[in-house]
Amino acid sequence: MSATVITITSGKGGVGKTTTTANLGVALAQLNKRVVCIDVDIGLRNLDVVMGLENRIVYDLVHVIEGQCRLRQAMIKDKRMPELYLIPAAQTRDKSAVSPSDMVRLTDELRPDFDFVLIDSPAGIERGFRNAIAGADKVLVVTNPEVSAVRDADRIIGLVEAERKGPAQLILNRMRPAMVDRGDMLSTDDVLDVLAIDLIGIVPEDESILVGSNRGNPVAMDEKSLAGQAYRNIAMRLTGKDIPFIDFSKPRNGFLGKIANIFKRG
């Protein structure tokens, strides 16, 4: 048994990497996969609060790497899920406390015991990004449908290729169907046309994401959340299932349309 190590990265900050990591962690765990999420954003730790596990931190990633604790001691179990763990980032250190080879060693140590290792990358293209992708088997690039985020995604896709970690796959986050319909937001096809990479998920703009973050309950836990469904779909694709993409940008009316819309969830 060997885990797939997946890094979630973006180039541009604030596009939804941490939200994606937390939700894919939950969604994969719900599929009875054994999952560990690692926050590599050293100095700007956030995955712990988004997952709602911040009160249980004793040790962190840097403690593990510096040998101040055993790996298992730094792994916080999410008790709501069958097999979901978090290794938090250090908050009072900086990126230089970890090297790419440390990350390769760490992920190799985790591989035998898990199905998925998810790595939440910091923004940027420097050390933190290199640490985040060092152990990756697969890289997911998160972007938003706006010029600057797509531009940075393109840059990251190129760097991922250069590091022989490609081809990266794309998660298009914060889509607003109404804006796409009136021509004020790049559509999924526009972004794919420009970036020319594989799509693995479309996540709508959804208020429930913020509500979930407020409470420390990732929306993938919420059966009724649209964004939650989008993350569950990505998780299924990661397990090899062929879940069709539905362009939810053109809501259809009428009875059949309403039925179709139920499935129109990224």
Next chain:
Amino acid sequence: MGILDFFNGTKATSKDIAKERLKVVLIHDRTDIPPAVMEQLRDEILDVIAKYVDFDRDAVDIRLDRENRLSQLVAEIPLRESPRSRRKR
């Protein structure tokens, strides 16, 4: 009125403009050829070609293009037919 308006005969939406701008920006990012250098490149190419053939500088289209993450320099230079060959036909 931008180039998109011209082709569509309609007003370009903001996303059309975003997409066009993105395409241009990405090509320059990827090839590391800034727009000003591209202008210079264009002028020099045309100077060389002008030594050998006759063409209308205003009808020339030289651009960086990208397909499937591969960049290429594309030049379309419509040539003027010489008066003699025109007479023959």
